[in-house]
């Protein structure tokens with residue numbers, strides 16, 4: 001098929017690309033966010049900028065505080081162009097998107113994505129507020145300002161769901177219109193029932209028109225949009241109505257027969273005005289998952305991809321003979337990537353950690369793709385580029401192969417802390433700028449029929465008046481063929497020279513011939529139509545069969561995987577059971593051991609307590625014994641002392657008696673010098689006799705001792 005959409009480029013190796021100088025660099029624009037938030041009029045955390053712009057392409061990043069040895073860190077970066085914080089949304093749009101929209105009209109594809117950490121202004125740049133719209137709403141405005149007056153017949157084209165479009169017959173158009181009206185009625189009713197009426201907010205329209213000498217006024221244009229989000233590496237269709245009623249079903253990514261990725265069964269909607277497009281966009285946005293992180297309450301945790309497709313064909317081609325080959329299709333993808341911050345900075349938890357890791361892993365794959373491409377180009381090697389490792393890169397794989405231009409808007413909020421985070425994003429931007437992708441070749445413009453239709457099925461009827469649409473069913477007027485002849489008998493009756501009758505007959509026959517000719521034409525047309533229809537059916541059938549085969553293969557593969565997983569689950573269950581058993585056994589043993597240890601501990605405790613008690617008892621007894629002994633000793637000592645005192649007193653008494661006796665004897669006259677014992681000379685009284693007997697010959701040593709002293713311990 002010679003479809004005139006941009007052809008798939010022959011995949012150029014890095015070596016060829018560099019050698020041919022045929023590569024086109026990825027354009028990286030850096031957009032700086034102003035310190036003031038336009039939406040809530042508040043300054044951000046820190047109004048000192050960590051970025052200094054030195055020229056229209058260069059900037060320097062500074063660390064906000066002394067980091068190492070009192071040194072402020074700084075690093076320099078270069079981009080395709082820097083949009084400073086005073087660049088308005090409208091100026092940004094002119095610089096970033098208009099060239100791509102010009103390309104779109106020329107039939108060229110492009111992808112424009114925003115990259116940066118949370119809160120850096122990605123969504124602001126892409127969507128913007130209603131009163132100051134971003135690139136997406138302005139792109140719709142400008143495209144419809146430009147091609148709005150040249151729109152083709154609504155529903156003439158219908159997506160074939162594989163990056164192409166089918167041309168619908170008049171009857172199909174009618175049916176489609178009816179279906180859409182019914183659907184809209186239903187949606188409106190549903191919306192009336194479900195959605196609260198919001199106060200209308202006026203949107204600022206961008207009135208720019210594309211000045212493009214090649215905007216062909218002899219062409220009919222069609223605009224189609226799809227809107228998907230990539231969340232946790234699954235693709236969800238934001239136009240899918242089912243999303244409102246049931247759990248959203250993720251979509252499969254497939255490749256068409258030219259190797260270009262497409263999202264299977266994605267809803268592609270034809271739009272006729274920018275208002276209609278914005279309404280759809282808002283509907284999609286409502287469904288977009290917005291996860292709130294601690295960094296930014298509007299932090300979007302998914303990548304969103306809005307794709308606008310422009311289809312055109314030359315008006316000189318009659319609708320009846322318009323084929324897929326006559327259509328020129330081009331696409332612009334506007335991608336708002338999720339924040340590139342790391343999970344720990346966002347302080348994410350639970351499900352959010354999973355999201356953050358998926359976001360980061362898909363951004364990491366994007367980075368790895370660019371890194372590998374750059375390495376391949378710099379070193380002339382052909383390392384495999386890991387497109388297939390994430391849905392995001394798989395979807396844009398063909399762009400790395402030269403399907404169209406790639407532009408990146410690196411959004412930076414220079415007032416936030418986080419030198420490393422900003423540096424990481426800036427480095428990625430600089431790396432991306434060095435990557436070359438194969439240059440997209442311009443497609444041949446839509447051409448008028450003479451040159452266009454050289455091999456179509458309807459060539460022979462070129463000079464015939466064309467019906468406005470393929471005829472579905474011809475009213476076969478057999479009556480015209482078998483209409484009664486004029487009365488022959490009557491003519492013959494008037495003889496062979498009856499010119500009038502012959503003329504009438506001739507006219508009648510001519511009419512029949514004309515009618516037969518017309519019917520033949522119609523039959524041919526119908527045959528052509530049926531042939532075409534049958535051919536389409538056959539190709540549909542082939543596609544369905546191949547889809548079916550694919551699905552069957554997928555199914556078989558999945559069944560195999562399921563069987564494999566079931567076996568693994570069984571094995572795991574078995575080992576889990578074994579593990580449980582062992583764990584139980586260990587737990588039981590553990591319990592027994594614990595209780596034994598407890599018993600032993602209790603025994604030890606009670607033994608210790610007994611010992612303590614015994615010790616105390618023994619000590620008490622010892623004390624009592626000591627006290628008793630001391631008391632006894634003291635008592636005995638006391639008694640002894642008393643006895644001694646008694647003896648001493650007796651002794652003193654006796655001494656006194658002796659002294660008194662001696663004194664009385666001294667008063668008695670002595671007759672000679674010989675001492676005479678008074679006792680021997682005088683008769684002693686009885687009491688004196690008794691005392692004398694009791695006087696010990698020597699005084700007791702104890703009598704010389706002092707009074708009894710209580711033992712030391714009683715001397716208090």
Ligand SMILES: Nc1ncnc2c1ncn2[C@@H]1O[C@H](COP(=O)(O)OP(=O)(O)OP(=O)(O)O)[C@@H](O)[C@H]1O
Nearest residue numbers: 033038039118119120121122123124298299300339
């Ligand atoms: N160029 C700008 N001018 C004025 N305000 C801006 C600009 N860029 C961003 N802002 C404001 O900064 C805030 C954060 O911006 P935005 O939501 O676009 O960040 P983001 O990078 O998309 O974050 P996320 O990754 O969480 O989606 C918004 O309130 C927005 O209005």
